Amino acid sequence: MKGLLRLRDLSTEKIQEIIDYAEKLKGGYKVSYPDKRFATLFFENSTRTHYSFMSALMNLGIQVLDCNVSASSVQKGETLYDTVRTFESIGVDGVIIRHSKDGYYKELEGIKIPIFNAGDGASDHPTQSLLDLMTIYEEYGRFEGLKCCIVGDISHSRVAHTNIEIMERLGMKVYISGPEEFNDNSALFIPFDEAIKTMDIIMLLRVQFERHQEKMEMSVSEYHEKYGLTLERMNQMKDNAIIMHPAPINRGVEIASECAEAEKSRIYKQMTNGVYVRMAIISMELEGKL
Numbered sequence: 001m002k003g004l005l006r007l008r009d010l011s012t013e014k015i016q017e018i019i020d021y022a023e024k025l026k027g028g029y030k031v032s033y034p035d036k037r038f039a040t041l042f043f044e045n046s047t048r049t050h051y052s053f054m055s056a057l058m059n060l061g062i063q064v065l066d067c068n069v070s071a072s073s074v075q076k077g078e079t080l081y082d083t084v085r086t087f088e089s090i091g092v093d094g095v096i097i098r099h100s101k102d103g104y105y106k107e108l109e110g111i112k113i114p115i116f117n118a119g120d121g122a123s124d125h126p127t128q129s130l131l132d133l134m135t136i137y138e139e140y141g142r143f144e145g146l147k148c149c150i151v152g153d154i155s156h157s158r159v160a161h162t163n164i165e166i167m168e169r170l171g172m173k174v175y176i177s178g179p180e181e182f183n184d185n186s187a188l189f190i191p192f193d194e195a196i197k198t199m200d201i202i203m204l205l206r207v208q209f210e211r212h213q214e215k216m217e218m219s220v221s222e223y224h225e226k227y228g229l230t231l232e233r234m235n236q237m238k239d240n241a242i243i244m245h246p247a248p249i250n251r252g253v254e255i256a257s258e259c260a261e262a263e264k265s266r267i268y269k270q271m272t273n274g275v276y277v278r279m280a281i282i283s284m285e286l287e288g289k290l
């Protein structure tokens, strides 16, 4: 299948190539594909990923069909395959898909146009990881030896799962922290207050209530007290350590409002970089270089 479904299918060299190309695009390098047309299909809520992909497509001069899933024939029972097959048949050159089902793209065997995964269930979120890596690389100029702790709702997070695999492959030391109920052993567990003092990167996650089968045991104020990034905790971070978060952020839960806006925060830079990594992968695919 063409496009980008899982980051683990790309070599570390290819990932570095994407980051370097995204930097070049951020620096003002222009490419344009005015005869191309893409469709965005978001079966799950999204602000950043959805509109960042749309901005990336628009920056590349690509025409965008933004599919309103709730007003489409999906509501008449049409399958994902038939929906994508329709876009392919009407002349679309690529699709961006977010879906709550893990590995939804397995149903799309036979589709010939490139598919870019904007998040599938709790499995993968390749472009989020790429923008995280670009932001880390801008900060440190390397990956090898950097220590990153991902904190919070690990077990429901496609961001955590994609990042752990690639960060370890790039030579980073990855840890997880937060409530025991969200620990799925996908990396080494470290107590939060120890992580705060020793990590180069503290990556916070939202508590993904919509994915929970059972109600979280603690209240949000208790969560903030035990696992939230407060001003007091932020002041214990290493001098050049940074705060990251894929967002949406829940101020006062996993992060205090002041920390989101603090000098150490790279949260808004992550959003900016998201547009460039998405431009990079789409352009590389259209040039046969992905």
Ligand code: NCD
Pocket (backbone or CB within 6 Å): 048, 049, 119, 125, 128, 158, 159, 205, 206, 208, 246, 247, 248
């Ligand atoms: C994340 C997602 O949807 O996986 N957000 C994002 O894409 N920036 C994380 C989340 O929803 O908490």
